[in-house]
Amino acid sequence: MRRRERRMLAASLVAFAGVVLLLAGLLWLMWAESFSREEKALGRLALDLGQRTERSVVDTRDLLAELDRLPIERCSSEHLLALQEAAISRPWLRAIGYWQAATRQCGVGFLQAKELKPQQADRIYDTGVIAWWPSPQTEAGGVQLFLMRFGDHDAAIDPRMLLEIGPQQDRQVGLWVEQLPFASQPVAASLPDPASVPVGVSFDRERRLIISRFSHHGLMPIEVVATEPFAQFRDRHQSTLLAGGAAAVLLAGMWLFAVLTYSRNRLSLAGELREALLEGRIGIHYQPVVDLRSGRWVGAEALARWTRENGEAVSPDSFIPLAEKAGLVPAITRAALKQIMRDLPGLRILAPELTINLNLCPDDLKHPEFVEHLASCMQDAGVPTDALKLEITERALVNSDTARNLIRVLRQRGHQVAIDDFGTGYSSLSYLQSFELDVLKIDKAFVDAIGTDAPTSQVIVHVIEMAASLGLETVAEGVENEAQVKWLVEHGVKLGQGFLFSEPLDPGAFADCLEITAK
Numbered sequence: 001m002r003r004r005e006r007r008m009l010a011a012s013l014v015a016f017a018g019v020v021l022l023l024a025g026l027l028w029l030m031w032a033e034s035f036s037r038e039e040k041a042l043g044r045l046a047l048d049l050g051q052r053t054e055r056s057v058v059d060t061r062d063l064l065a066e067l068d069r070l071p072i073e074r075c076s077s078e079h080l081l082a083l084q085e086a087a088i089s090r091p092w093l094r095a096i097g098y099w100q101a102a103t104r105q106c107g108v109g110f111l112q113a114k115e116l117k118p119q120q121a122d123r124i125y126d127t128g129v130i131a132w133w134p135s136p137q138t139e140a141g142g143v144q145l146f147l148m149r150f151g152d153h154d155a156a157i158d159p160r161m162l163l164e165i166g167p168q169q170d171r172q173v174g175l176w177v178e179q180l181p182f183a184s185q186p187v188a189a190s191l192p193d194p195a196s197v198p199v200g201v202s203f204d205r206e207r208r209l210i211i212s213r214f215s216h217h218g219l220m221p222i223e224v225v226a227t228e229p230f231a232q233f234r235d236r237h238q239s240t241l242l243a244g245g246a247a248a249v250l251l252a253g254m255w256l257f258a259v260l261t262y263s264r265n266r267l268s269l270a271g272e273l274r275e276a277l278l279e280g281r282i283g284i285h286y287q288p289v290v291d292l293r294s295g296r297w298v299g300a301e302a303l304a305r306w307t308r309e310n311g312e313a314v315s316p317d318s319f320i321p322l323a324e325k326a327g328l329v330p331a332i333t334r335a336a337l338k339q340i341m342r343d344l345p346g347l348r349i350l351a352p353e354l355t356i357n358l359n360l361c362p363d364d365l366k367h368p369e370f371v372e373h374l375a376s377c378m379q380d381a382g383v384p385t386d387a388l389k390l391e392i393t394e395r396a397l398v399n400s401d402t403a404r405n406l407i408r409v410l411r412q413r414g415h416q417v418a419i420d421d422f423g424t425g426y427s428s429l430s431y432l433q434s435f436e437l438d439v440l441k442i443d444k445a446f447v448d449a450i451g452t453d454a455p456t457s458q459v460i461v462h463v464i465e466m467a468a469s470l471g472l473e474t475v476a477e478g479v480e481n482e483a484q485v486k487w488l489v490e491h492g493v494k495l496g497q498g499f500l501f502s503e504p505l506d507p508g509a510f511a512d513c514l515e516i517t518a519k
Helices: 003-069 077-088 159-163 230-236 238-278 316-326 329-350 362-366 369-381 401-412 444-448 459-469 482-490 507-518
Strands: 093-100 103-109 130-132 146-150 153-157 172-177 180-185 200-204 209-217 221-229 282-291 297-307 355-360 388-393 417-422 439-442 473-477 495-497
Touching: 003 077, 003 093, 003 146, 003 153, 003 159, 003 172, 003 209, 003 221, 077 093, 077 103, 103 153, 153 159, 159 172, 159 180, 221 230, 238 316, 238 329, 282 329, 282 355, 282 507, 297 316, 297 329, 297 495, 297 507, 316 329, 329 355, 329 362, 329 369, 329 507, 362 388, 362 401, 369 401, 388 401, 401 417, 439 459, 444 459, 444 473, 459 473
Parallel strands: 297 355, 355 388, 388 417, 417 439, 439 473, 473 495
Antiparallel strands: 093 103, 093 153, 130 146, 146 153, 172 180, 172 221, 200 209, 209 221, 282 297, 282 495
């Protein structure tokens, strides 16, 4: 398997893994959102049930206290009427009675007196309240009641009335007060003890149940536990899960398309570029360097160009960064040098003083063998070393003793060395002084600012003065109008290049134009 194919396979695996992670992440978020909604809904239900139970118990206690304070004869018609009115006004009450010692003397409601005589109480509070929790011993009329006695009166509370939660399909809900079962819906519901269930909403995989537990701690500790089949929970939140699934599939598809498209373009371009270099299909265009006073073409900058086999021209802004990442720039430099050596002898016949500028990358200046390769190529082509100028960027100068030594050797052999795009990198005046250079090329950004109010409009003056102080020739890049030419000439800049004079030309077109300008 070729390297490009391996990279495509790796990119596909990365894309697939990304899709899986994206799908899983989004579905998990939707699942978590469904649980969050459920927690909020059940939390509100638990709070409502807890507060309702607490209010009912406290209200019943206060009612019994009021009945004890009534200044009327016990078990009289007036007394029984008061008991009846109290019971009717509270739908959870099933009976109210009056006790004397251990005997229930009279009462009102749906239950007979003999049905309201349970044995040992479940709780006896310091306040005087005696309570019996719903159980078989409090069962009357088929309902397990919550019984409360305070003073000489008692009340029977139907806990089902406190647990009224409306139609819930297959949901089962239980209410615990002070850790004792108080009520459930349906009545015979089989619910786990609150202590065995984590707080919040959880999923019992074994029984396929959604289980929730919430607490309310006011005057009394109250716990609410609810269960429902997972299928019911899923159906209730189906719209959220489906929306999340659809969004996940859409995003995953976009991600897969983007990654594969990017990888195919980048990897296939890198592979094609490598093949183009091996097959000698990297070409050169020349952009003239012009004497700003006479308009004569005195040189040119060689610029690498690549046309794919399908005829598509790839912009240098695309393939040069790609080449840098793939470590192919030194190979492009050598390909450009080979083309220049083919063209330069004929071009020098048309213009004997013509020089060509070759761009070097930082990697070219890391290897001394490049200097020997350059010398061999020029000797084979039969052109003098001063016919080839070498351009380097500011990046190539940074902290590189090897670069400094190679630049010195190249200049000793007769090449002029120019620093390209000055002002856009790291160099300062003191830094440039430590290198042996001949030409400073002024970046297009500074030339564009000529005649404007841009902050950089004043910088170019200092760049020109600095170059003069160092004895460097200046070349202005990106010249686009006559006003810029006039300004540059007035400030001592002799050479320039840009679309005002010509766009980069293929070797044949450049030779034709050079012949015209040389006359």
